[in-house]
Amino acid sequence: MDATTKAMLAHAAKVAADDNGIGRPIAELLKSKEVLKGVESQRLRTYCSSTSLVPAQHLDAYGMQLFMGELSAIQADFASRVEEFRKDCEDEGSAKKKAAQELATLRWGPTAVPIYNLLGLSSLISPRQRPQHLSIARWLVDVAKVPVGGTDASGTTALAHSISTHPSFDPEFAQILYDAGGDVNLRNRYGATPGHAMCMVLSLDERDLRRTEKALAWFVAHGGNVDVKDSDAYSPRMAAGITAKRFASKGGNRLLMILEKEDNRRERGRDRCCMFCGRDDAKLLQCGRCKEAKYCEPTPRLCHKLDWPRHKLGCNTA
Numbered sequence: 001m002d003a004t005t006k007a008m009l010a011h012a013a014k015v016a017a018d019d020n021g022i023g024r025p026i027a028e029l030l031k032s033k034e035v036l037k038g039v040e041s042q043r044l045r046t047y048c049s050s051t052s053l054v055p056a057q058h059l060d061a062y063g064m065q066l067f068m069g070e071l072s073a074i075q076a077d078f079a080s081r082v083e084e085f086r087k088d089c090e091d092e093g094s095a096k097k098k099a100a101q102e103l104a105t106l107r108w109g110p111t112a113v114p115i116y117n118l119l120g121l122s123s124l125i126s127p128r129q130r131p132q133h134l135s136i137a138r139w140l141v142d143v144a145k146v147p148v149g150g151t152d153a154s155g156t157t158a159l160a161h162s163i164s165t166h167p168s169f170d171p172e173f174a175q176i177l178y179d180a181g182g183d184v185n186l187r188n189r190y191g192a193t194p195g196h197a198m199c200m201v202l203s204l205d206e207r208d209l210r211r212t213e214k215a216l217a218w219f220v221a222h223g224g225n226v227d228v229k230d231s232d233a234y235s236p237r238m239a240a241g242i243t244a245k246r247f248a249s250k251g252g253n254r255l256l257m258i259l260e261k262e263d264n265r266r267e268r269g270r271d272r273c274c275m276f277c278g279r280d281d282a283k284l285l286q287c288g289r290c291k292e293a294k295y296c297e298p299t300p301r302l303c304h305k306l307d308w309p310r311h312k313l314g315c316n317t318a
Helices: 003-017 038-049 061-068 071-086 092-105 115-125 127-144 158-163 171-179 194-199 206-221 236-246 254-268 303-311
Strands: 284-286 294-296
Touching (some): 061 071, 092 127, 115 127, 158 194, 158 206, 171 206, 236 254
Antiparallel strands (some): 284 294
């Protein structure tokens, strides 16, 4: 049994001790990948939010190299992996691809943190090494070509974590991941996108609100859709509306103002924007049925698929 599995089982046992027994146990939920709802969704959320990564306890030698920002060691490790795969591959390109995929499968700690998520966490835990962490991320993206779509136990990508306001908003790291093909609209195992947490504001501390405004503006500017519903049938737009009502006398409508501004931009450019994400800087393809709605190419983003539950209601064959 590897160290990550041991850590997950150990924490699962602690969570299970306080469980009410309704639905599947946490150990079983951790073996699956599907989107959860109700008590099972909350059970996984409790599991993931009640633990943290402890480098000395949860990281192996390679994980520590990432944590310490040792780019030269990461480069040497990758070269070694490529050399090993080269024995069974026809060319070096195939060997590099296999090595990149192997790195993409690595996980650490009780929440099964993948490689880019680990770099993001490392930057928070050890901010002095942040420049090195960003350098490693750029090298993994540009040279090693390691995919950026890996998810942790909650089904959350490094991009989603980096634009969340809990615990931080990191647009520089987010841009690296986005430029590498990261999708801001991917739903986690709670059925939520990063926009859900941004729009459900629990207090109007001015500093936190400004950070939330910046994160939400970044989210929609990079194709964030605020009408995707989570497992409990709530969308970010609905959450922003609740926030506006709850804090009506304290500027709670500031998030709705950001959404209104973006709605207007997308409406003005609807003939040249993706119907789902609003991006106007990518090649668009027509819906195969109605020939009217336009969406981003299916690689790397899945705009048509993600919008289909809504679009199919009014999609008519031309």
